[in-house]
Amino acid sequence: MNKIPNYILYGENEDEIFPDYLHIESIRARSIHHAWNFKPHQHHNLHQFFYISNGGGTVLIDKINYELNDNQIMSIPPLTVHGFQFSPNTEGWVLTLPQQFLQDIIGEIAFLIKPISQTLIHNCTNERMQNEFIYIFKSISEIHSANQPMRNFNLRCYTNLLIGKLAEMFPFAPELNQNIPQQKQNFVQEFQNKINENYKQRLSVAQYAKSLNITPTHLNRVCKSVLNISPSNLIDERSILEAKRLLSYTALSIAEISYELGFCDAAHFSKFFLNKTQQKPSAFRENTLINV
Amino acid sequence: MNKIPNYILYGENEDEIFPDYLHIESIRARSIHHAWNFKPHQHHNLHQFFYISNGGGTVLIDKINYELNDNQIMSIPPLTVHGFQFSPNTEGWVLTLPQQFLQDIIGEIAFLIKPISQTLIHNCTNERMQNEFIYIFKSISEIHSANQPMRNFNLRCYTNLLIGKLAEMFPFAPELNQNIPQQKQNFVQEFQNKINENYKQRLSVAQYAKSLNITPTHLNRVCKSVLNISPSNLIDERSILEAKRLLSYTALSIAEISYELGFCDAAHFSKFFLNKTQQKPSAFRENTLINV
Numbered sequence: 034m035n036k037i038p039n040y041i042l043y044g045e046n047e048d049e050i051f052p053d054y055l056h057i058e059s060i061r062a063r064s065i066h067h068a069w070n071f072k073p074h075q076h077h078n079l080h081q082f083f084y085i086s087n088g089g090g091t092v093l094i095d096k097i098n099y100e101l102n103d104n105q106i107m108s109i110p111p112l113t114v115h116g117f118q119f120s121p122n123t124e125g126w127v128l129t130l131p132q133q134f135l136q137d138i139i140g141e142i143a144f145l146i147k148p149i150s151q152t153l154i155h156n157c158t159n160e161r162m163q164n165e166f167i168y169i170f171k172s173i174s175e176i177h178s179a180n181q182p183m184r185n186f187n188l189r190c191y192t193n194l195l196i197g198k199l200a201e202m203f204p205f206a207p208e209l210n211q212n213i214p215q216q217k218q219n220f221v222q223e224f225q226n227k228i229n230e231n232y233k234q235r236l237s238v239a240q241y242a243k244s245l246n247i248t249p250t251h252l253n254r255v256c257k258s259v260l261n262i263s264p265s266n267l268i269d270e271r272s273i274l275e276a277k278r279l280l281s282y283t284a285l286s287i288a289e290i291s292y293e294l295g296f297c298d299a300a301h302f303s304k305f306f307l308n309k310t311q312q313k314p315s316a317f318r319e320n321t322l323i324n325v
Numbered sequence: 326m327n328k329i330p331n332y333i334l335y336g337e338n339e340d341e342i343f344p345d346y347l348h349i350e351s352i353r354a355r356s357i358h359h360a361w362n363f364k365p366h367q368h369h370n371l372h373q374f375f376y377i378s379n380g381g382g383t384v385l386i387d388k389i390n391y392e393l394n395d396n397q398i399m400s401i402p403p404l405t406v407h408g409f410q411f412s413p414n415t416e417g418w419v420l421t422l423p424q425q426f427l428q429d430i431i432g433e434i435a436f437l438i439k440p441i442s443q444t445l446i447h448n449c450t451n452e453r454m455q456n457e458f459i460y461i462f463k464s465i466s467e468i469h470s471a472n473q474p475m476r477n478f479n480l481r482c483y484t485n486l487l488i489g490k491l492a493e494m495f496p497f498a499p500e501l502n503q504n505i506p507q508q509k510q511n512f513v514q515e516f517q518n519k520i521n522e523n524y525k526q527r528l529s530v531a532q533y534a535k536s537l538n539i540t541p542t543h544l545n546r547v548c549k550s551v552l553n554i555s556p557s558n559l560i561d562e563r564s565i566l567e568a569k570r571l572l573s574y575t576a577l578s579i580a581e582i583s584y585e586l587g588f589c590d591a592a593h594f595s596k597f598f599l600n601k602t603q604q605k606p607s608a609f610r611e612n613t614l615i616n617v
Binding site: 052053056063066074079129142144145180181182183186187190191193194197200201225229274277278280281282283285289321 | 436475478493517574576581
């Protein structure tokens with residue numbers, strides 16, 4: 034049998050993505066043939082994503098009924114038994130993705146495995162999130178029907194984005210720390226957010242503790258129990274990360290970087306960098322083999 | 326030295342993307358320190374992408390001056406000598422990506438290798454394209470500065486999108502057919518577009534030839550010389566592709582699929598499918614291991 038010529042031409046390897054990378058259609062397109070009703074069924078190796086932009090109805094998932102409304106995103110893993118009764122004229126999309134392609138996206142990223150292996154029905158109340166989902170589904174739908182060059186590459190890109198947005202909806206719960214109370218983890222998360230906002234001022238641990246309404250001793254204890262690192266080291270690591278970024282990616286002088294990171298002079302910064310990384314800033318820059 | 330804790334927490338493997346996946350900043354942020362002027366320089370292992378949303382100036386690339394204007398996208402591969410004189414208050418972004426990460430994206434996709442290895446200065450006259458570039462650069466910029474979960478995953482997603490959009494700007498010129506005149510290739514491309522728009526009507530080769538203002542004999546000759554396949558086989562392959570998609574991804578009956586693909590009855594369609602794929606439609610569906 035001949036290969037599909039338009040895909041050969043487009044330079045993508047069709048063998049791996051046959052019969053198609055994914056399928057997408059409007060909820061309307063299939064529903065009108067079934068009076069907007071789908072009996073409970075399951076898919077063995079397909080993951081489905083629904084976005085309802087307008088309308089609703091009910092979905093039966095593993096024998097439990099859930100109400101569907103405007104701006105709802107659903108993620109239904111393989112083997113989940115699901116059935117629908119959509120309200121007539123419901124608008125939105127259903128995207129069907131073979132499990133194997135989803136695995137390729139998720140790979141070893143622990144952060145994605147948990148969210149994607151669960152059934153999710155989420156009401157997007159945030160308008161920005163709504164627009165982002167609509168943009169993604171609309172883009173996939175257009176690319177899917179157009180048969181343009183880069184079709185499969187672009188389908189993959191937007192599917193990746195979708196998976197990323199879905200994962201963001203799940204509370205942040207890393208595998209590493211599952212024995213640590215969620216409250217402590219949230220607290221450290223807040224501390225990290227504050228560091229990220231303020232590290233260029235080189236605030237002290239006492240100043241961060243005050244802004245978190247906590248004593249420095251308590252901050253030290255929580256931080257060590259969750260991350261196994263002291264607050265002052267955590268603050269320093271953030272500065273070092275930024276220093277490395279600026280050394281690698283910009284032509285800023287060491288003095289300019291010192292100033293940008295809140296150090297009073299270049300000598301002080303260089304000593305700090307050497308102490309933390311066993312390299313002078315200039316040596317680090319040279320080692321990244323970048324000439325600006 | 327300790328690892329950077331916020332990345333460990335986020336479940337991404339920071340070792341591979343150190344000191345950062347990419348760098349992005351506004352053209353203003355760096356320019357104001359240099360009076361909007363950058364002497365000619367090169368980067369050994371960094372690829373740079375510029376988008377000018379507003380303003381302009383001149384860019385010197387390998388000793389040739391080019392004018393810069395609103396809505397211009399630039400792609401500058403490593404080792405290209407480039408310098409800028411921006412007009413004061415020029416708005417836009419500069420994105421710097423290590424060559425190794427770009428290689429990971431491009432991989433074996435022949436379609437991307439050529440566009441990305443060349444210097445590109447392109448004026449985006451299409452408003453949709455402008456908005457897409459602005460959306461991509463803005464998203465990357467926000468994700469870059471936020472240090473949220475999924476940061477590197479999302480940076481990768483949007484960088485992929487950017488590469489895809491850039492590649493789309495290049496004329497379609499597959500490596501396979503570089504000895505075939507561009508005119509013939511464009512012609513076959515137009516034929517393929519027509520097939521894609523009309524395959525559900527099962528038009529004949531004569532009908533397609535007529536709509537292309539060409540004789541069936543000529544269509545046959547051009548099609549065979551470019552794709553090494555006859556027009557009728559090309560038309561049939563498009564129907565088979567869609568049949569496989571519908572069999573794999575939907576619960577439509579064989580009769581419904583026959584009707585959707587423009588066949589007069591299911592028996593005729595099944596015979597056609599068997600002849601082309603050596604499988605009955607029902608067997609193909611079973612082999613994709615999907616229960617709907």
